[in-house]
Amino acid sequence: MKFYIEPLGCVKNQVDAETIISNLNAAGAELSENPDEADLVIVNSCGFIEEAKQESINTVIGFRRDYPDKKIILSGCLAQRYQEELRRELIEADAVFGNSRLDDITALAFSVTGAERGISRRAETERIKLLSLPGSAYVKIAEGCDNRCSFCAIPLIRGGLVSRSIDDIVSECRGLLKRGVRELCLVAQDLASYGAGTSESLPGLLSALSALDSDFWVRLLYLHPDHFPFKILETIASDKRFLPYFDIPFQHASPSLLRAMNRRGGAEEYLDLIARIRAAVPDSVIRSTFLTGFPGETYTDFDILLDFQDAARMDWLGVFVFSREDGVPAYSFKNRVSKKTARERKTILETRQTPITETRMDRFIGRRMRALVEEKLDAFYLGRLFCQAPEVDGALVIESAHPLQLGAFVDGIITGRAGFDLRMLPAPTSGFTYAPR
DSSP states (O other), X not given: OEEEEEEOSSHHHHXXXXXXHHHHHHTTOEEOSSGGGOSEEEEEEOOSSHHHHXXXXXXXXXHHHHOTTSEEEEEEHHHXXXXXXXXXXXXXXXXXXXXXXXXXXXXXXXXXXXXXXXXOOSOTTSOOXXXXXXXXXXXXXXXXXXXXXXXXXXXXXXXXXXXXOXXXXXXXXXXXXXXXXXXXXXXXXXXXXXXXXXXXXXXXXXXXXXXXXSOOEEEEEOOOGGGOOTTHHHHHHHOTTEEEEEEOOOBOOOHHHHHHXXXXXXXXXXXXXXXXXXXXXXXXXEEEEEEEOOTTOOHHHHHHHHHHHHHHOOSEEEEEEOOOOTTSGGGGOSSOOOHHHHHHHHHHHHHHHHXXXXXXXXXXXXXXXXXXXXXXXXXXXXXXXXXOOTTTSXXXXXXXXXXXXXTSEEEEEEEEEETTEEEEEEOSSOXXXXXXX
């Protein structure tokens, strides 16, 4: 049996897709890079917000239109959240499969296609296919979330927080490094909550990873600001393999609105958090997300957010419009903000952020830094610096007259900036290790 998988949504969904690939491969199925050649199409869906839900459904409908004779499975978050409704109403899908037990998809796939199961060829726990660009891999350290933000459906989809053991995570990371991975991106719904209710913690995990004897990066993606684990700053400051990149979704700065979101902070507390991070690790890069149009967001609330944006001067910012999701507390909140107003506020924030980000990136010009090489284009390479997370931030254009190895590190001088992107000339010597000023 040949299968094709279409991963949608966040990077945690990508890890699930990689696990599905490994499970099916272990049972004798073969991954196809082209749906034309596949017997089975799997759409690994996102169900976080309305736009993502519609994209997932439209993708299934599109595959059914283009491939009327192929078998199609809808898997992932949307399938997990609305299994019964989708089984009844989405007739374009031959089967609907959630994400609570990924190993169960093997039996379903062979049942749907009628194919004969092969002999297992490898352990299913090993992700044989990484969907990231060369040199980088996502490592999911926990599943689910206990934060219960009033706008978020993740606990309905993924359940409460369940953390993996440190030994299990370190073992996976060791295996990825042996395969040539150079950037380990730790992901979860909230890294800051890792190990809650157990004897393990994020600082303990970073300490264990620091014992690995290899040249690599560790990048932390998504740290809830209300319980930021300050002890991790010690490891990040002392071991340069742990990147001073902090993905902290503040969502807003108005205390009253944050309380309605079931969050505890405010502009004053969050500015103090940013100051403490920058004092401990002066070269820190901070990314955040803001949410506009949350029920009850007044002009005063939005002014507080604008003032916070100006004072925080974060390196990167993503802005999202509130999506009214059934089943979450905010669904029934009164004083709803119009979509038009929410979108206008989103545009204002994005426009104001552009010169802030450009100025923040300018501080790297003229410096010698380390980059991860990811792609070869006609006349140059694309890569990333420590200040650029995969997919969401600007890129690095590497102008090299000599061949560079994809998925490897290269050292060089940052020569300029074009928009959000930086440019680099590789250094004539190797062996340089990035050290923040």
